[in-house]
Amino acid sequence: MLVEKDLNKLIRILNVNEIHKFKFEEDYKKIYSLDQMNSDINFQNLVYPYIRLNNHKNTTSRLDFIEKTNNKHLNNLETKLSLKSILYRLAKGDTLIMDGIDVFNQNVRTFSRVLSNGLNAKVSSNLYYTFRDNTGINLHFDQHDVLAIQIHGQKKWHFVRNIIEDASQKIDHSIKPILDSDSVVIETILLEEGEFLFIPKGIWHYTETTAEKSSLHIAFGLIPPNIHDVLNEFIRQKIGKYGQKNVYSLDEKKYQSVVEELISKLNDSVDEKLNSIEFSNFLKIYKNQYTNIELI
Numbered sequence: 001m002l003v004e005k006d007l008n009k010l011i012r013i014l015n016v017n018e019i020h021k022f023k024f025e026e027d028y029k030k031i032y033s034l035d036q037m038n039s040d041i042n043f044q045n046l047v048y049p050y051i052r053l054n055n056h057k058n059t060t061s062r063l064d065f066i067e068k069t070n071n072k073h074l075n076n077l078e079t080k081l082s083l084k085s086i087l088y089r090l091a092k093g094d095t096l097i098m099d100g101i102d103v104f105n106q107n108v109r110t111f112s113r114v115l116s117n118g119l120n121a122k123v124s125s126n127l128y129y130t131f132r133d134n135t136g137i138n139l140h141f142d143q144h145d146v147l148a149i150q151i152h153g154q155k156k157w158h159f160v161r162n163i164i165e166d167a168s169q170k171i172d173h174s175i176k177p178i179l180d181s182d183s184v185v186i187e188t189i190l191l192e193e194g195e196f197l198f199i200p201k202g203i204w205h206y207t208e209t210t211a212e213k214s215s216l217h218i219a220f221g222l223i224p225p226n227i228h229d230v231l232n233e234f235i236r237q238k239i240g241k242y243g244q245k246n247v248y249s250l251d252e253k254k255y256q257s258v259v260e261e262l263i264s265k266l267n268d269s270v271d272e273k274l275n276s277i278e279f280s281n282f283l284k285i286y287k288n289q290y291t292n293i294e295l296i
Contacts, residue, residue: 002028002114011119013198014145014222019159020198021189029194031107034152034216037129040104041086047079050103053086053094056138056206060094093134098127101218108218115147115220124221128207130155131214136207145222146199150191153213157197159187160204191217234282 002010006024013020040046053060065085090096102109102125116123124144130136132153139160148157161184190210191197199205209215225233 002026002111002118007114007118010147014119014224017200018198019187019189019200019203021191021195022198023195027194028111028149028196029151031111031149032101032105032127032151032216032218034214036105037098037127037216040098040101041081041083046098046104047081049079050099051081051086052097052099053089054097054137055089055092055094056135060089065089090129090131093131095134095136096127096129101125101127112220115222119222120225122223126219126221127216128219129214129216130207130209132209133211134209136209136215139204139206141202141204142199142221143201145201145224146197147220147222148191148197148199148217149220150193150195150197150215150217152193152216154193154210155191155215155217156208156210157189157191157199158185158206158208159189159199160184160206161186230282 003026006026009022009024013022041051048062048066052062053065065082067080067082086096098104102112108125112123112125115121128136136155189197
């Protein structure tokens with residue numbers, strides 16, 4: 001799954017860091033299906049918040065799709081889903097969201113793991129399903145890069161001019177673009193079954209389904225390694241198995257000696273290795289992959 005030539009192609013696309021629609025030679029939409037989603041909802045005993053609903057007006061409440069009782073207090077604690085209510089809300093235009101779909105599905109879990117290992121990145125996976133001819137998730141930006149694959153149907157992705165330079169910040173609605181003119185939308189991309197879409201973090205966007213079919217896509221959140229991650233990995237390799245010692249189980253004298261020896265090894269790594277060819281080559285390995293590290 002995700003053969004080497006496709007992984008190399010993906011790394012090149014990610015490092016350009018621009019919105020990009022593409023397709024691999026391999027057919028990866030088979031990692032999931034509409035039938036599989038129906039099976040997961042009906043037989044996995046999923047509960048809120050692993051499954052939730054959202055509409056473009058942000059007016060859907062948890063109480064709109066859980067099993068209700070006559071006890072209002074218990075309703076505030078209830079997490080069991082009402083399939084009847086979910087179907088009703090979907091027909092009204094809501095989007096079904098399944099967070100962490102890799103936890104429930106082996107194929108998605110394997111694909112996520114291959115992405116994570118191949119990119120040296122942390123990877124999350126969420127599923128989005130919307131009935132045809134509806135607006136999906138409302139205008140927002142993500143605080144991480146997104147790799148989306150269209151599993152079923154089509155989806156229009158509309159991208160808006162404003163780009164957040166610091167995508168780690170929470171969304172400030174005071175700077176949210178106003179969709180009162182076509183001139184605000186800088187690009188619209190139609191994603192079809194089997195196609196991928198890469199979206200760098202910090203770009204405002206919203207989605208719509210077409211009139212032909214409902215839409216099912218999986219969005220993989222990508223968090224590449226930063227300089228702290230690289231330094232941690234480099235030092236971990238330098239101190240090797242020594243770093244696995246449990247200092248909390250040692251008596252005070254042994255604890256002190258272990259700490260002193262560990263500090264000595266860390267100092268050696270910093271003083272002798274960080275400026276060496278060895279570390280430069282180590283860093284280039286990361287730079288040649290998908291990363292947010294800036295080399296000077």
